[in-house]
Amino acid sequence: MTETKPKYANFPERELKVVIGPNINAVTTKALGRLSIGTYEMSFVQQERGLATNEAVRSAISHLARSTGLTLTTESHRDYVGVFNAQNAEHQYKVWITTPFELTQSAHIIWIRYSELTGEKKVGVAFKLSTGYVADDITALLKVALKNAQVLPEGEPYTIKGNPPPRFAKKAAVAAEAEAPAAATAPAADAPV
Numbered sequence: 001m002t003e004t005k006p007k008y009a010n011f012p013e014r015e016l017k018v019v020i021g022p023n024i025n026a027v028t029t030k031a032l033g034r035l036s037i038g039t040y041e042m043s044f045v046q047q048e049r050g051l052a053t054n055e056a057v058r059s060a061i062s063h064l065a066r067s068t069g070l071t072l073t074t075e076s077h078r079d080y081v082g083v084f085n086a087q088n089a090e091h092q093y094k095v096w097i098t099t100p101f102e103l104t105q106s107a108h109i110i111w112i113r114y115s116e117l118t119g120e121k122k123v124g125v126a127f128k129l130s131t132g133y134v135a136d137d138i139t140a141l142l143k144v145a146l147k148n149a150q151v152l153p154e155g156e157p158y159t160i161k162g163n164p165p166p167r168f169a170k171k172a173a174v175a176a177e178a179e180a181p182a183a184a185t186a187p188a189a190d191a192p193v
Contacts, residue, residue, distance in 0.1 A: 002009065002193045006019045006020075006157070007019065007020045007029065007031060007033060007155070008020070008033065009032040009160065010033055010034060010035060010036075010126070011111060012080065012096040012098070012111055013094075013113065014082075014122065016113065016125075016157075016158055017157035017158070017161045018118075018125055018157060018158050018159075018160060018163070019157045019158070019160065020032055020033070020115055020159075020160055021103065021159045021160050021161045021162055022161075022162060022165075023024070023161070023164065023165055024160065024163075025161050025162075025163030026164035027102060028129055031101065031107070031109065031129050032109070032127070032160075033131075034098040034101045035101070036079070036098045036100060036101055036108065037077070037099050037100060037101065037102065037103065038078060038079050038099055038108075039078055039099055040078065041099075041103065042099055042100065043103060045072065045090065045105075045106060046091070046100050046106050049106045049108075049131065050081035050082075050097065050099065050108065051081075052133075053081065053082075053097075053108070053110070053133045054081055054082040054097060054130070055060065055098050055108065056133045056134050056137070056138055057082060057095055057133070057138050058074075058082075058084070058133075059135040059138075060085050060087050060136075060138035060139045060142065061093065061134040061138065061142070062096060063135075064086060064093070064139070064142055066085060066088045068088075068091070069088055070086040070087055070088050070091065070093070071087055071088060072077055072084065072085070072086045073085045073110070074085075075088075079097050079098075079099070080097055080098055080099065081097040081098070081099055082095075082096075082097040083095070083096050083097075083147075087117075089117065089118070089139040090116065090117055090118050091114070091115070091116060092113075092117055093112065093113070093114055093145070094113045094115075094140060095110065095112050095138075096110070096111045097110055098110075098111070103121065106131045106183075107129060107130065107131045108129075108130075108131075109127055109128065109129050110128050110133065110138065110141060111125070111127050112125070112127070112141055112142060112144075112145040113125050114126075114142075114146050114148075114149055115144040116149065120151050121151065122149035122150055122151055122152075123144055123149060123150065123151075123152050123158060124144075124145045124147070124148040124149030124150065125145060125148060125158050125160060126141050126144040126145035127140075127141075127160070128141050128148070133156045149162075151153070155167070157188065
């Protein structure tokens with residue numbers, strides 16, 4: 001069997017390699033590997049949507065920072081609409097808002113990286129691809145990044161997991177398991193009675 005090469009996402013940090021896992025649809029997989037256009041090339045509509053997303057992220061992450069005692073800082077970057085960093089001695093959330101991929105569309109990705117700075121040093125990554133966001137979307141995404149946190153061995157890439165496998169595969173496996181115990185409990189035809 002031929003081994004397929006891992007497909008890497010265009011994650012904003014170069015230290016952490018992010019691999020696109022199974023069960024992620026083709027459109028999202030293609031978008032995760034593409035380069036965005038940068039802030040100088042955005043159209044007026046793209047700039048408006050980017051600013052609305054920026055305010056939604058600022059609202060969600062500042063609420064999280066106040067409730068958990070994190071210090072919030074922002075960075076200006078020419079390749080991203082916004083970069084936010086909420087951190088204390090134990091936890092860090094870093095949020096990147098990418099620019100769109102083409103001049104004619106306005107879909108962009110929000111990347112979130114959660115890092116546990118003490119203890120097991122878990123890392124969690126979450127993303128969302130959409131044309132518009134509200135603060136509730138960002139809050140849910142922050143929770144997903146925390147839920148996805150796992151201990152990564154040194155030098156290993158983080159694998160983004162998609163949706164669970166299709167249901168029909170599960171039904172076939174359940175049917176096969178149900179038939180196996182039934183055959184084991186049935187008496188053999190040549191067994192003495």
